Amino acid sequence: MSDDLANLLPTANELRQRAALAEAEKASEAIKLKAAEDAEKKALLDRLIKPSGVSDEEALKRVATIIQRAVSNGKTEVQVYRFPNSLCTDGGRAINQQERGWETTLTGLPKEMYEFWQRQLQPRGYKLSMQIVDFSSGVPGDVGVMLKWT
Numbered sequence: 001m002s003d004d005l006a007n008l009l010p011t012a013n014e015l016r017q018r019a020a021l022a023e024a025e026k027a028s029e030a031i032k033l034k035a036a037e038d039a040e041k042k043a044l045l046d047r048l049i050k051p052s053g054v055s056d057e058e059a060l061k062r063v064a065t066i067i068q069r070a071v072s073n074g075k076t077e078v079q080v081y082r083f084p085n086s087l088c089t090d091g092g093r094a095i096n097q098q099e100r101g102w103e104t105t106l107t108g109l110p111k112e113m114y115e116f117w118q119r120q121l122q123p124r125g126y127k128l129s130m131q132i133v134d135f136s137s138g139v140p141g142d143v144g145v146m147l148k149w150t
Contacts, residue, residue, distance in 0.1 A: 049108035
């Protein structure tokens with residue numbers, strides 16, 4: 001057999017090596033992607049655990065805009081926020097079970113939002129509820145913050 005014909009078809013061993021390299025590259029890319037996702041999630045949690053720095057006046061303006069939009073769409077409640085259950089000291093268990101005192105499990109921005117509601121919105125007759133809105137991995141995930149005016 002001539003050299004040209006021999007080079008036309010790689011050996012089975014060469015194909016296995018190529019396949020192994022391709023798999024290694026895929027695995028390496030998946031690891032890099034996971035690391036980037038983890039870093040992004042950590043940055044988000046770091047940001048959400050710290051005070052927002054938003055004044056009550058600014059927060060009221062934001063809430064008013066959200067509520068006015070919802071009312072114009074015929075709604076009587078609106079989800080105003082969503083956050084990872086890891087911002088609850090119990091991973092969202094008390095919220096999921098609707099236990100009395102669930103609000104004491106809040107930390108960071110969710111706690112700040114709850115306290116804002118107590119100061120500014122509850123006296124105006126608004127109701128606030130929090131519930132698990134994501135069970136994608138079969139366990140409680142993200143928490144939705146609902147504001148109601150009926």
